[in-house]
Amino acid sequence: MSILSLRLPDSLHQEIKSLAKNEGISINQFISSAVAEKMSALLTEKYLLQRAKQGNQKSFFEAMSKVPDVEPDDMDKL
Secondary structure (H helix, E strand, O other), rough: OOOOOOOOHHHHHHHHHHHHHHHOOOOHHHHHHHHHHHHHHHHHHHHHHHHHHHHHHHHHHHHHHOOOOOOOOOHOOO
């Protein structure tokens, strides 16, 4: 486990303190969770961009041509 010194504006600190209390967790747990969520979002975006580079339009259209051309079920219509 690492120790990190972090400077926050007082208003942000107070809001985090309040939110953590409402969640029944410590400020450290709240911030760790928030950082993990942000990392997950960024790493997912990076992964999807890498995967997108591997794709190609021809393969996409070949796969889509195998999907039957039928009307959607009533519950799926917009």
